[in-house]
Structure formats: C-alpha cells, structure tokens
Amino acid sequence: MKTLLTIILTLLLSLTFAQTNGKVIANNKAVDAKPDIDTVSTTKVELLNSSFDKLVSKLTEDKKETNSIWNTLIPLLIGAGLTLIAQFAIEYWKTNKENESKKREIISKGRARTYLIAQVLKDLAMYKVHKQYYWRASQIEQDGSDSFKKHYEKGQQQRETKVRLDDNIAEYFQLVTEYSIVAKKHDHFKQYFVDIFNYVHPKSSNFSECNTKLELPMELNKEEERLNEEYKKLIELFEKIQSEMK
Numbered sequence: 317m318k319t320l321l322t323i324i325l326t327l328l329l330s331l332t333f334a335q336t337n338g339k340v341i342a343n344n345k346a347v348d349a350k351p352d353i354d355t356v357s358t359t360k361v362e363l364l365n366s367s368f369d370k371l372v373s374k375l376t377e378d379k380k381e382t383n384s385i386w387n388t389l390i391p392l393l394i395g396a397g398l399t400l401i402a403q404f405a406i407e408y409w410k411t412n413k414e415n416e417s418k419k420r421e422i423i424s425k426g427r428a429r430t431y432l433i434a435q436v437l438k439d440l441a442m443y444k445v446h447k448q449y450y451w452r453a454s455q456i457e458q459d460g461s462d463s464f465k466k467h468y469e470k471g472q473q474q475r476e477t478k479v480r481l482d483d484n485i486a487e488y489f490q491l492v493t494e495y496s497i498v499a500k501k502h503d504h505f506k507q508y509f510v511d512i513f514n515y516v517h518p519k520s521s522n523f524s525e526c527n528t529k530l531e532l533p534m535e536l537n538k539e540e541e542r543l544n545e546e547y548k549k550l551i552e553l554f555e556k557i558q559s560e561m562k
Contacts, residue, residue: 415498422495423561429488430554436481437551441543443474444520449536452523456532485512488554495561508557515553518546 450467454460492505521539526532 418498419495419561422491422498423558426488426491426495426558426561429484429491430551430558433481433484433488433554434551436477436484437547438544440474440477440481440517441520441540441547443470443477444543445536445540446470447474448520448522448539449532452526453529453532456527456529492557492561499561504560505557508553512550512553515550518543 447467447470450463450470454463454467457463489509492509496502496504520543521535523532523535523539526535
C-alpha cells in the first residue's frame with residue numbers, strides 16, 4: 317500500500333512540474349504557437365517517462381535489498397530458535413535428573429531417620445517403665461534408697477531421650493520439607509506434621525498393683541511391651557510419609 321501511494325504521488329508531482337515548465341516556455345517564446353505546443357507536449361512526455369523510470373528503478377533496488385536482508389535474517393533466526401530450544405531441552409533434562417537424584421537421596425536419609433526415631437522410641441518406653449519400676453521398688457523394699465536413686469537416674473535418662481526424639485523428629489521434618497520443595501508438593505505432608513506434633517505420648521503404669529518385689533519383673537516386661545505397641549501408632553505416621561515420598 318505504501319509503495320502504491322508513493323508511485324501515485326510521484327506521478328502527480330511529475331505532471332505538475334511538466335505543466336509548469338510548459339507554461340514558462342510558452343510565455344517566453346513570441347513565435348508561432350503551434351510548434352510551441354508540440355514542444356511542450358514532447359517535454360511533458362519525456363519528463364514523465366524519465367521520472368517513472370527512476371521511480372521503478374529505485375523501488376526495484378529497494379525490493380532487492382529488502383529480499384537480500386530477509387534471506388540472510390531468516391536462516392539466522394531459525395538457527396537461533398533451534399539453539400534456544402535445544403538448550404532449554406538440555407537444561408530441562410538436567411534439572412529433572414538432578415531433582416530425581418536429590419529425591420532419592422532425601423528418601424534414603426528419611427528412611428535412616430525413621431529407623432533411628434523408632435529406636436529412640438523404644439529407649440523412651442524402656443526408661444519410662446524403668447523409672448516407675450524403681451519408684452515402686454523403693455516403696456516395697458525395706459531399704460529403698462538404692463532403688464530410689466535408680467528411679468532418679470531413669471527419670472533423667474527419660475528426659476534426655478525425649479530431647480533426642482524431638483531433635484530427630486525436627487531433622488526428619490526438615491528432610492520432608494526439602495523433598496516437598498524438590499517434588500513441588502508444598503502442603504502434601506502438612507497433615508502428617510500436625511498429627512505428629514499433636515501426638516500424646518502414653519504414660520507408664522506406676523505398678524501400684526504389685527505388692528512384692530517378685531511381681532515387679534513380670535509386670536515390667538508387660539508394661540514395656542504395651543508402651544512399644546502404643547508407640548507403633550506414632551511410627552506408622554513416619555512410615556506413611558516415607559511411602560508417599562516416591
């Protein structure tokens with residue numbers, strides 16, 4: 317459309333210029349009018365043809381230059397596009413591979429941490445039961461000072477074990493959070509975290525039904541088994557998390 321308008325405008329300017337020159341020539345000559353008219357007409361045609369030829373030549377050259385530029389640019393653009401696509405595909409593949417490797421590493425660490433938590437829970441159950449066991453023994457024995465001392469020691473070990481448990485759970489939560497980020501499952505394990513945080517630890521029996529020192533060992537084993545069975549509910553929460561980390 318721009319090219320067509322340019323051609324029309326050039327033709328109009330050429331005609332105007334030719335008419336102006338014709339008038340000047342007619343006014344300056346005092347000789348016969350008919351030859352002057354023929355001369356003006358011939359001049360108009362020559363000027364018009366010359367201007368048109370120049371315009372066509374210029375447009376043809378511009379078109380050739382434009383085609384030459386695009387013939388160079390198009391292959392370059394295609395090559396650049398293919399290079400970007402190839403780089404994107406390679407980076408995407410590398411990122412996926414790194415993420416899979418990272419996930420496997422986290423799952424492995426999570427499995428080890430789950431096993432450690434289960435062992436700490438067994439220790440916690442043992443110290444809880446032994447603490448109450450020695451408390452009751454100190455009441456039954458004639459000289460219960462030694463049993464009371466052991467009761468105090470087991471209580472101290474119970475508190476230390478509880479701290480170990482909390483530390484291991486916190487580290488496990490960190491591993492699961494890292495997995496959630498890598499796997500893009502940000503809130504997937506949120507409910508498990510809430511259930512573990514709100515878990516109510518079972519208490520040990522105080523062995524008040526035991527009236528002799530001979531009855532205590534048997535009840536001790538039973539109570540320790542009961543607490544371990546109760547703690548399986550907590551361990552199951554960690555196992556469920558592990559099973560959902562794939």
